[in-house]
Amino acid sequence: MQISILLFAGLADVVGQSSIELELPEGATVRDLINRLAEKYPHAEKLIRNSAIALNQEYAEQEQEIHPNAEVAVIPPVSGGEKPFCSVTEKPLSADELIQKVTNPYAGAVLTFAGTVREFTHGQRTVSLEYEAYAPMAVRKMEEIGEEIEKRWPGVRIAMAHRIGNLRIGEISLLIAVASPHRNEAFESGHYAIERLKEIVPIWKKEIWEDGSAWQGPQTGPWDPLKKPGIPKKTNFKA
Incomplete structure (x- = not known):
C-alpha cells in the first residue's frame, strides 16, 4: 500500500x-x-x-x-529538543507566549494556570511577595516534572515559567501551559504539575505585610523533596 x-x-x-x-x-x-x-x-x-x-x-x-x-x-521533538520549556525570570510573565510554546496541530485542548499575588490570606493583608529561587536547579526540576508528565500522559506538552523578585498584588508569579489531544489529560497533567512544583522545585516566597514579613514554607504538608510522585487522581471530564 x-x-x-x-x-x-x-x-x-x-x-x-x-x-x-x-x-x-x-x-x-x-x-x-x-x-x-x-x-x-x-x-x-x-x-x-x-x-x-x-x-x-x-x-x-x-x-x-x-x-x-x-x-x-x-x-519531531518540539522547542528545539525533547525537554519542555521551563524558565525562572525577573520579567513579567505572558500567558500568550507560554501558550505558543505548547500549541501544536494535534492539541484539542490548551489549559493555562496562573498563580497570582493575593492581598488577603487568612484575614492578614499582604503588601507584596518576594520570590527567590535556586534558578539552575529550579529549571532542571521543572524539566523533570515535564518528563514525568510525558511518561504518564504521552502526547501532552507542558511549559512552565516562574517569576522571582518583588511582586505586587495581582501580578502573576507562576504560569503553566498544557496542551493535549483531549481536555481530560490537560486538566489532570496541569494539576499534577502544580502539585509537583510545590514539592520539589527550590523556589521560596516571603510574604511582606504592613507590619512585618516572613518566609513561607510548604502549605500542603511536610517538606520532603525526595518524596516519589503519587498516582494522579482521575478527573470526571470526558474527552
Missing part, C-alpha cells in the same frame, strides 16, 4: 519536503514505518527515531497497525 506522510519543522528541512509518499506492505506497523523512513533517509535517522508518529491526528504506539488511507504524520 502507498501512504502519504506529513513532515514538520526540522525533519521537513532535513528531508527537503513537507510531505512524502512511501510504499509499505499491508499490515505494516508504526515500527515498520520508522525503520523504512530511517532506511530511506539515513542522514535524518536520528531525528526520525526521536520523533513520534501520529495516525489520524492521534499519537500511535510502535506496534499499532497502519491502515490504508490513514493520515500519517511524523512529529
Whole structure:
C-alpha cells in the first residue's frame, strides 16, 4: 500500500519536503514505518527515531497497525529538543507566549494556570511577595516534572515559567501551559504539575505585610523533596 506522510519543522528541512509518499506492505506497523523512513533517509535517522508518529491526528504506539488511507504524520521533538520549556525570570510573565510554546496541530485542548499575588490570606493583608529561587536547579526540576508528565500522559506538552523578585498584588508569579489531544489529560497533567512544583522545585516566597514579613514554607504538608510522585487522581471530564 502507498501512504502519504506529513513532515514538520526540522525533519521537513532535513528531508527537503513537507510531505512524502512511501510504499509499505499491508499490515505494516508504526515500527515498520520508522525503520523504512530511517532506511530511506539515513542522514535524518536520528531525528526520525526521536520523533513520534501520529495516525489520524492521534499519537500511535510502535506496534499499532497502519491502515490504508490513514493520515500519517511524523512529529519531531518540539522547542528545539525533547525537554519542555521551563524558565525562572525577573520579567513579567505572558500567558500568550507560554501558550505558543505548547500549541501544536494535534492539541484539542490548551489549559493555562496562573498563580497570582493575593492581598488577603487568612484575614492578614499582604503588601507584596518576594520570590527567590535556586534558578539552575529550579529549571532542571521543572524539566523533570515535564518528563514525568510525558511518561504518564504521552502526547501532552507542558511549559512552565516562574517569576522571582518583588511582586505586587495581582501580578502573576507562576504560569503553566498544557496542551493535549483531549481536555481530560490537560486538566489532570496541569494539576499534577502544580502539585509537583510545590514539592520539589527550590523556589521560596516571603510574604511582606504592613507590619512585618516572613518566609513561607510548604502549605500542603511536610517538606520532603525526595518524596516519589503519587498516582494522579482521575478527573470526571470526558474527552
